[in-house]
Amino acid sequence: MKSKANTKVTGQKVITGLLGAVMGSILAVSCSSGKSTAPAEAKRPNIIVILSDDIGYSDIGPYGSEIKTPSLDRLASEGIRFTHFYNTARCSPSRASLLTGLYPHQAAMGHLATRPLWDEPGYLDDLNRNTATIAELLKEAGYATYMTGKWHLYGMNASELPQGPDVDTSNWPLQRGFDRFFGHLSGSCSYWDPFTLLSGNKFIAPGEGFYYTDAISDTAVKYIRENPAGKPFFFYVAYYAAHWPLHAPEEEIAKYDGVYDIGWDSLRAQRFSRQKELGVVTPNHRLSERTETIPAWEDETMKEWQERRMETYAAMIDVMDQGIGRILKALEEKGELDNTIILYMQDNGGCAEPVLTNRMAKPLTDEQKVLKPYPQGEILTVRKPEYTRDGRFIRTGRGVMPGPADTWVAYGEEWANASNTPFRYYKSFVHEGGIATPLIVHWPAGLARKGAIVDEPGHLIDIMPTCLELAGVKYPAEFHGAMTTPPEGLSLLPAFEGKKLDREFLFWEHEGNRAIRMGNWKLVSKVATPMEFTPEDEKSWELYDLEKDPSETENLASKYPERVKKMAAKWEEEAVRLKAKPWPWDKGAQKSGE
Numbered sequence: 001m002k003s004k005a006n007t008k009v010t011g012q013k014v015i016t017g018l019l020g021a022v023m024g025s026i027l028a029v030s031c032s033s034g035k036s037t038a039p040a041e042a043k044r045p046n047i048i049v050i051l052s053d054d055i056g057y058s059d060i061g062p063y064g065s066e067i068k069t070p071s072l073d074r075l076a077s078e079g080i081r082f083t084h085f086y087n088t089a090r091c092s093p094s095r096a097s098l099l100t101g102l103y104p105h106q107a108a109m110g111h112l113a114t115r116p117l118w119d120e121p122g123y124l125d126d127l128n129r130n131t132a133t134i135a136e137l138l139k140e141a142g143y144a145t146y147m148t149g150k151w152h153l154y155g156m157n158a159s160e161l162p163q164g165p166d167v168d169t170s171n172w173p174l175q176r177g178f179d180r181f182f183g184h185l186s187g188s189c190s191y192w193d194p195f196t197l198l199s200g201n202k203f204i205a206p207g208e209g210f211y212y213t214d215a216i217s218d219t220a221v222k223y224i225r226e227n228p229a230g231k232p233f234f235f236y237v238a239y240y241a242a243h244w245p246l247h248a249p250e251e252e253i254a255k256y257d258g259v260y261d262i263g264w265d266s267l268r269a270q271r272f273s274r275q276k277e278l279g280v281v282t283p284n285h286r287l288s289e290r291t292e293t294i295p296a297w298e299d300e301t302m303k304e305w306q307e308r309r310m311e312t313y314a315a316m317i318d319v320m321d322q323g324i325g326r327i328l329k330a331l332e333e334k335g336e337l338d339n340t341i342i343l344y345m346q347d348n349g350g351c352a353e354p355v356l357t358n359r360m361a362k363p364l365t366d367e368q369k370v371l372k373p374y375p376q377g378e379i380l381t382v383r384k385p386e387y388t389r390d391g392r393f394i395r396t397g398r399g400v401m402p403g404p405a406d407t408w409v410a411y412g413e414e415w416a417n418a419s420n421t422p423f424r425y426y427k428s429f430v431h432e433g434g435i436a437t438p439l440i441v442h443w444p445a446g447l448a449r450k451g452a453i454v455d456e457p458g459h460l461i462d463i464m465p466t467c468l469e470l471a472g473v474k475y476p477a478e479f480h481g482a483m484t485t486p487p488e489g490l491s492l493l494p495a496f497e498g499k500k501l502d503r504e505f506l507f508w509e510h511e512g513n514r515a516i517r518m519g520n521w522k523l524v525s526k527v528a529t530p531m532e533f534t535p536e537d538e539k540s541w542e543l544y545d546l547e548k549d550p551s552e553t554e555n556l557a558s559k560y561p562e563r564v565k566k567m568a569a570k571w572e573e574e575a576v577r578l579k580a581k582p583w584p585w586d587k588g589a590q591k592s593g594e
Helices: 017-023 070-078 091-099 132-140 214-225 251-254 263-278 301-333 412-417 460-471 561-577
Strands: 048-054 080-086 142-148 180-184 195-199 233-238 340-346 436-442 453-455 505-512 512-519 520-523 542-545
Touching: 017 070, 048 301, 048 460, 070 195, 070 263, 070 301, 070 436, 070 520, 091 132, 091 460, 132 142, 132 460, 132 542, 142 214, 180 214, 214 301, 251 301, 263 412, 301 412, 340 460, 505 561, 520 561, 542 561
Parallel strands: 048 233, 048 340, 080 453, 142 180, 142 233
Antiparallel strands: 080 436, 180 195, 340 436, 505 512, 512 520, 520 542
16 A cells, blocks of 8 residues: 555554553544644653754764764664665755655655745745644644754745845744744855854844854753643754754864774775674675775875865764753753653765865965954855855865865765765765665653664654654644645654554655665666756666665666566656656756746
8 A cells, every 4th residue: 555544643543562551541633633632641752853964874873983973872772773764865855754744745845945946836845835744733732842953944045035024934933833943944054153043033143152053952952941841842953964064163173183094985894894783784785886986095185185074074963962962961851851752864865065175275365364254243144155254254165174164165975975885876866875864763661672773664754644643643634724735654653663564665756866665676766967857867767676785786677677667657656646747857947937
């Protein structure tokens, strides 16, 4: 049966087994609203969903990394880890799927929340009103709802602040179910001076000593401490780390001095070895070949710069993990950790985007050496200003040592390839390197299999149904006057106990890259040019048996042409139903506003 068949929590259903010991007295709600009818004495769990940004499969300790992540290590050792969990390959689509339980095109978020927008229904890229978010439904069911971090679900110009009294705030966090919000609306920004930084619905400027990752964590701690006693809460902590630009405090970068002198080839081999020891890869996994555009480490001519890039990236993840540790401490202090389920995941694979590093950095001109500060309280109106708030010119290009506020670079394809060990490709592609994410689940009162590895396939579309079942809430057929699209995902609660999920397929499309997984078989395609689609691309399917070859190293398409044909037909059928088609990727397609 299709995945949507099991999305709704059955009315008056009593959850059984281990989870029932915690949840047994929670009843489902009426079919027309999200308001809970559970008995007052039922203690529903708090729910925290943590989503990090542009981090690869092997970048955290429980999945093979050398980066110091003791908080995530703790969550994994006391909880469970999924090894076949998926995102949608890109920031905005993943956020839409997580919050709505839908494939991104169904939520009108088929590409990116950045104007100008496309005309097709699946690509309007402004979260539509035929969806309800987890926050909206749990708020009506009596939960407090909080969010800190990156939103990126509001269709806006990529570089300019939305201004004026008539700005549409209908898809800002407070208008989509959150009681309290601190974070930024847009995609990329500086960690030292974020663009579109909000407190509630008000644009704000950062204070002195501001570092965005710490601000996200510390505000989360504040909201948890201020949550009313006895009131369950849903918290969406959407870290911006470790999205470019590479910014981190110098003392945190220094902790990784010399760690990456071994280079990306040795790093990948070491991570793969640790992954085997941890059990997050199987004996059938193979370490994919280094991407042909990446030189061997011994041939790299800018080693010091390359090492600094990865040192800074590692520091960004380290600081995030420290913040997660402070969140855990706040829960413990309130006596809420045992009854809080925490789900950690990532929005896409490691990012290979060069980000202004295709050319060598140029020396500063005499004019650029002149300090040009702007007031501390002034609202930043562009994504990347020319100068820092204290007046320094922001430097880009190969050779710029990242970390400080006056730099703007990424870590590139070389290190992204290591981040995604053992997989191929990166963010935006729907091969495993673009869509595979860790999922760590921690719930002391509700999980018995401490440290267990779960190989059952899951997807971000499953987070909404899981949260609703945990809270005893039924998804409504209508919400705030609009007919809703039922979630495509499944509750993951059976998988927590080692049971199989009744799912026919998982579906992907991004910028013309396509995939469908049916059982252990995956059909996948990569377009020659992103956001273009040609007759040649139509035929460029690859087929993999993910049980025998989970790293996608042996293309079986020529060996099983009938299977390719059948799965391709299924992809086409679902592409229409899920609104991936009609799509704007045909060569020459026009964007609205152009």
